[in-house]
Amino acid sequence: MDSSKAVYQGLKNAGIDFVVSMPCVNLGKLLEMVDCDPDIIHVPVTREEEGFGIAAGAYMGSKKPAMLMQNSGLGNSVNVLASLYSLYKLPILMIMSHRGTEGEPICAQVPMGEATPRLLDALEIAYIHPKTPEEALKLIPESWLLSELGGAPLGILLDISFW
């Protein structure tokens, strides 16, 4: 199964209908699929933090939001995750291309790649690590349910080897 298709189908099965995004080379195909879907409102943003703000507003407007992002954007979003999402108990699926993992060709990606799980832990954001497209397809809808029920963001970390 194609990895991008699996994530897209997982989002569809979860009922996600509002997506904010910052690109990563590994998210290219997925972004195209989301952008072409007439049932998903897609808002490309200028910075991940902004995207989390937009998604929070969309959730309060009865949408089911997800963010497509590179893990580097987690660093741009720490305050909004703590003082908006955690404070008001808001859900969102964070689909993160996890750079700096095994096979990373760009050394600059490594420090943030290593910090990413620790940052999520510090923010008390639960995350999963699907290793195959089949796992992603199955776990993404379940993750949304958990996020919505728990009123908390949930991270989906997709390593370089996933793609």
Place this chain on the structure above:
Amino acid sequence: MEKIKALEQIANQLEDELVICNIGFPSRELYHVKDSPTHFYMLGSMGMASSIGLGLAMAQEKKVVVFDGDGSVLMNLGSLVTIANQQPKNLILVVLDNECYGSTGSQCTYASTTDLKKVAESVGFQNTFLFTESEDKIDFTQVLKTEGPVFVHVKVKPGNANVPVIPLEPEEIKERFMGEVQRV
């Protein structure tokens, strides 16, 4: 005009519009002059008011009014670009500009030299309004009639009213607001 007076005058001209209000004294002052379940009071996440407003406006059809500040707009300037590109017809962004970080001791912002209305116009806002500091009455009728996205630049005096913190829990603010969003 004082910021609290601007908030009061505008809020009193709103009916079922949904309001996103910026962190700090703007929320405290709005709560003090007029509370409503249509108000979402931010208690954190400085800079995010216009973004929350954009997402809300795109997600549903009711009109959304955002009360933002100059320091907060400067912290998230990219948001103006995103709003101008998404063109939400039901979004009004009000920037209460006192040229300072009013909730942290009135340190100056760059808004005293950089004209935020011109910034908004240059990134693509076609409908903008200006209310100057010397005006003592804000007539919001025309703003409410104008198709969004609308940028409303309200110059206000620095300083805050002596009002207490909002006695609502964050989840309480969210839940009553979401109830109002869904109300037909």
